[in-house]
Amino acid sequence: MYYAYVACIKHVGADESWIMSLASGARTAPPIVSVIALCIGGMATAFTQTLVIPLQTELPRLLGTSASNSAWVVTVTLLAASVFMVVAGRLADLFGKQRVLMASAGALIVGSLVCALSSSLTPMLVGRALQGMSIGFIPVGISLIREITPPRMAPTALAAMSATLGVGGAIGLPLAAWIVDVGGWHTVFWVSTAVAAVVFVLAAVAIPHIHDGHEGRFDVLGALGLAVGLVVFLVGISKATAWGWGDARTLGAIAGGLAVLVLWVFVELRQDEPLVDLRATAKRPVLMTNIAALAVGFGMMAQSIVIPQLLQLPAATGYGLGQSLQATGLWMAPAGLMMLAFAPISSRLIRSTGPRITLVIGALVLAVGYSLGVVLMDAPWQLLIVMCVGSAGVGIGYAAMPTLILDATPPQDAAAAVGLNALTRSVGGSVAAALMGTVLASNTTAFEGIRLPGEGAFTLCFGIGAIAALAGAVIAAFLPRRRRSTTATVTAVPAAPATEADVVTAV
Structure with a gap:
């Protein structure tokens, strides 16, 4: 039986977790159905991160509070999401990933419902914090992919799931603006509640519980x-x-x-x-990937901060493009979809060149996007090109990161490790938001009695974004070369390994 197990691994090129999930009889849905369910859940949780942006200027009036207090409606979601990316991962490693996915969807339901019923600041903050907690769905879903998909499907599935954070955020802006225009501001939270309920059902029926929890304490x-x-x-x-x-x-x-x-x-x-095995994260592949994630996360958020402002500035300034909020969202939506469209391309790159080179390519493409931004600022369609090129780079880079992390992490720590990687991206994005905000606020020009970001400020922001992306490429280039394959080809396993640990290591 032991050597039959080894031969099975050789034949399909699968990793141990996928073979064991098949042997357990836990599969309740075809792998493609499970992956689609995970991606829908990822996009739904990411959608909640941007759905209040169309309401930002109106929140003080709607909630009966000051502008500084209402800003916490956005900030509290970021804070909760940052913490629960890692916490959810550790809980998933201990108690099973499907359970945590359902709990994340449950938090999204309750948080959305609380927001839908709120008309004052305190309950709104509670609801938004619960919505932020649900973002743990994405790293846990990423870490589950290899356990429920055959090896040929895994790279593409990882790339698609990794892209959901950007796709959901990009789609959320125009969709939320349209919902607010059509049905009022509470309606956007009722829609979020309904979507979260669908995600909960999908997590229950389409994602298998494969008893992947491990002994230990939280x-x-x-x-x-x-x-x-x-x-x-x-x-x-x-x-x-x-x-x-x-x-x-x-x-x-x-x-x-x-x-x-x-x-x-x-x-x-x-x-x-x-909570996190820091010694494992200090290993060169994990550490360097997380540092690169800071740079790529910086690049993604910088684009999201700078381009909407440039699109919405009055055309009378001579460089603003005079777009409405809803039009701005529509111009930005294709960039988010570009990340999803590049999932199969990213998968092929990972199989042909390895995740290290794929991450380098992604960071370089992102740098090209920002470099184009320096010269393409005169029309919305030009910025669309900039965003699509940059988003393609982000999509390629984000697809490679989970593969690098999972290759270097024991299965029992996979979800927490992926959560930490997602956290480093988020921290990079937070730093980008603060730095870009400072650059835009400190390089202003007078327009009709108010101070607006000057044209040079946007050029500088694009330049900073390009430098950050290039830094990510350089960091990724120093990652150690990959020693194993995640493709469906025959895996180099010793003919008769002495222990089962040898099989796992070789695979």
Whole structure:
């Protein structure tokens, strides 16, 4: 039986987790159905991250609060999402991924329902925090892909699932604006509730529970430490433009958050069952991939911050393009779809060149997109080209990252490791939002009695984005060469390995 098991692995080129899921009889739906369900869930949770953007200027009036208080409706979702990307991953490793996917969808249902019934700030913040918690669906879904798909399908499925964060956010902006125009501001949350309910059902019936939980305990202290450190740090970063980078509140929050995170690292290294296995993440493939993720995440968010403002500035400025919010969303939507369209292309690149080179290519394409932005700023269609090229690069890069992480991580830690990678992308995006906001706010020109970002500020932002993307390419180039294949070809397994661990390592 043992050598039959080894021969089976050789024949299909599968990894151990997929073979074991087949042997357990856990499959309840064809793999393609499960992947589609995961992608729908990923896009739905990502959609909630941008659905309030059309309401931002109206939120103080709608909620009866100040503009500074209403800004937390956006910020609290970012903070909750950042923490639960890692927490959800660890819970999935302990208790099974399907259970956590259903819990994430449940949090999205409750959060959306609370927001739909809210007309004041406090319940709205609670609902938006619950919506942010649901973003853990994406890294957990990514880590599940290899366990429920045959090897030939896995690279494309990973690429598609990785793209859902960008696709959902890009589609969410124009869709939410249209829903608000047609049905009012509460309607967008009722729609989110209905979509979340569909995701919950799909997670229950189309995604198998393959008993992939592992013995262990949840590190409550580690979760609290990570939450405090991340929240304080990200508050400082996200508020830097409003408070000023030299303000005591900004410096205190950033320094305090980093101090807590450093202390958290020391505590985690002494835990027998930490929230995140930091020693594993310090391995060169994982560490370098996460650093590259910072740069690529920076590049993705920089595009999302800069281009909408340029599209919406009055045409009378001489460089603004005078687009409405809904038109801006429509111009940006194809860029999100570009990430999904590049999933099969990314898959072929991973199979033919390996994930390391694929990540380098993705970062270089993103840099080309930003470089085009320096010279293509005169019409919406020009910015559409810039966004599509940049989004293609992001899609290629995002597809390669999970493969690199999963190749270097034990199966029992896969979800937490992918969650940490998603977190580093998110932190890169937060830094980009703060830096781009500062650049645009500090390089202004007078227009009809108000100060607006000058044309040179947008050129500078595109240049910074290109540099960040090139930095990501350089970092990715120093990743160690891949030693195993995720393709469906015959895998180099020893003819008669001495132990089962040898089989897992060889595969």
